[in-house]
Amino acid sequence: MSMHRVLTTLGCALAAVLVTAWSAAPPAQPARPAATTVRTHHGLVRGAAHDGYRTFEGIPYAAPPVGGLRWAPPHPASPWSGVRDATRPASACPQPAGEVPGGSTDEDCLHLNVTTPDGAGPARPRPVIVWLHGGGFTTGAGSSYDTRRMATRGDAVVVTVDYRLGVLGFLAHGGLSGSGTFGLADQQAALRWVRTEIGAFGGDAHHVTLAGESAGGYGVCAQLASPAAAGLFDRAIVQSGPCTGRPDRPFAPSSVPLATARAAGTNLAAKVGCGSARDVLACLRRVDVPRLLAAQDIDQQPAYATPLLPDDPAAALAAGRFHRVPVLIGDNHDEGNGWSAGIVGAGNPVTPDTWPDIAATFFPAPGQAKAIVREYPVHRTDGGPVLGAVIGDADFACPTERTDGLLAAHVPVWRYEFADEHAPPLTSGTPPFPLGAPHASELPNLFDLGGRPRDLTAAQRRLADTMIDYWARFARTGDPNGPSSPHWPRRTVLSLAPDHIVPTGTARLRHHCAFWNVPG
Numbered sequence: 120m121s122m123h124r125v126l127t128t129l130g131c132a133l134a135a136v137l138v139t140a141w142s143a144a145p146p147a148q149p150a151r152p153a154a155t156t157v158r159t160h161h162g163l164v165r166g167a168a169h170d171g172y173r174t175f176e177g178i179p180y181a182a183p184p185v186g187g188l189r190w191a192p193p194h195p196a197s198p199w200s201g202v203r204d205a206t207r208p209a210s211a212c213p214q215p216a217g218e219v220p221g222g223s224t225d226e227d228c229l230h231l232n233v234t235t236p237d238g239a240g241p242a243r244p245r246p247v248i249v250w251l252h253g254g255g256f257t258t259g260a261g262s263s264y265d266t267r268r269m270a271t272r273g274d275a276v277v278v279t280v281d282y283r284l285g286v287l288g289f290l291a292h293g294g295l296s297g298s299g300t301f302g303l304a305d306q307q308a309a310l311r312w313v314r315t316e317i318g319a320f321g322g323d324a325h326h327v328t329l330a331g332e333s334a335g336g337y338g339v340c341a342q343l344a345s346p347a348a349a350g351l352f353d354r355a356i357v358q359s360g361p362c363t364g365r366p367d368r369p370f371a372p373s374s375v376p377l378a379t380a381r382a383a384g385t386n387l388a389a390k391v392g393c394g395s396a397r398d399v400l401a402c403l404r405r406v407d408v409p410r411l412l413a414a415q416d417i418d419q420q421p422a423y424a425t426p427l428l429p430d431d432p433a434a435a436l437a438a439g440r441f442h443r444v445p446v447l448i449g450d451n452h453d454e455g456n457g458w459s460a461g462i463v464g465a466g467n468p469v470t471p472d473t474w475p476d477i478a479a480t481f482f483p484a485p486g487q488a489k490a491i492v493r494e495y496p497v498h499r500t501d502g503g504p505v506l507g508a509v510i511g512d513a514d515f516a517c518p519t520e521r522t523d524g525l526l527a528a529h530v531p532v533w534r535y536e537f538a539d540e541h542a543p544p545l546t547s548g549t550p551p552f553p554l555g556a557p558h559a560s561e562l563p564n565l566f567d568l569g570g571r572p573r574d575l576t577a578a579q580r581r582l583a584d585t586m587i588d589y590w591a592r593f594a595r596t597g598d599p600n601g602p603s604s605p606h607w608p609r610r611t612v613l614s615l616a617p618d619h620i621v622p623t624g625t626a627r628l629r630h631h632c633a634f635w636n637v638p639g
Contacts, residue, residue, distance in 0.1 A: 336360020
């Protein structure tokens, strides 16, 4: 295994630790809430009524992708008779252990969850936020996000979606229709379900915002660039998943050419004993899920040069070929620190002596590592934060700046940077250096992760409330501004920190984007 793969694996392992903390068992729940029933086109669903909101969990939006439907575009769900119980989440899509304790091998996973505030109904519909979870296109679950605060304070209907992951979501092979994009097709099927069904839950099918973080944010980018997603959503929120991600910058999500995805599919077929089969796809469909998960690559990306995703999203944005909807986009000030801490904590110190080799591990192009070492010098004790700054700038902050510029040439864009330098940690234990506002640290301001309530200071609670207000107003009107929050001007970056929400110019963000945002 190459050093690049070793260190990337350490970073991915740290991310898994982060999300595992989200899904730890929540505190004991109160008595079972009262039931509530809604009629959909497929049948009745019985959810649960809580204090101020209702939840409907595990609703199928497509048929189980099993048997001959493994690696097929999503098919319509079958109707059911009677009343379907929707009071508990369905299985997560197949994935290794991590965010989902013990992982999952259940392919019957194309479900979604709906949270709706009291008072929402067909006569008084609320804006809809459809949330795509992150997890590197290999892990994650919609049920990890308790959306009650977004629904109640934001007065919005919130939908979280499970979509196929890993090799089951993104396998490509010659002759396989939908190659490399099954997970993205699932997201579109969920959006079509929302357009058709959400009115019965009190949602406004004409005010649908597609939102996501990390891989989920990049999924939003892919849908912005996908002709097949036309008319499926009205606004977009991209959190820490910039649309200009690149495979040579391995910590942020990106897409790959179909030819590259097919080569990976050929390698996978050989690993599981199907490479020389007369019918490779039939052989692959007989392989059990644990074996597929064990054989899949760590990195999973959607494929472009495909019918669903004709262009890499970065190229589509640069050419102006994307859906004209308002966009709210941003990242966190210290995105790379979590990965850097994982690398340092695993016994890879970043010192003036080791820094050139570590830089060359991640940036092997001739001359690039030397330029990085000059741009980001390491002194005796600051190696971890310097590596974090390189990861953050290269993979998140500067691609977000570039994405902002490409989008703003055509549509209204509001950009933020989450900058709480004391953001509550997502894991236990003491990191090797202060993490500041690392990847995913904004999420507890919007959701209760793993069903656990926030542990925030009074100032952080005020920030969380303000962020929900911004997000919900954007979902309602396409503009996050309102009388109860600090003004958020376009063409600036709104710095989000406790009791310090201020617009700022990009030069004050302390990122090195003139260094990174060059062609190539």
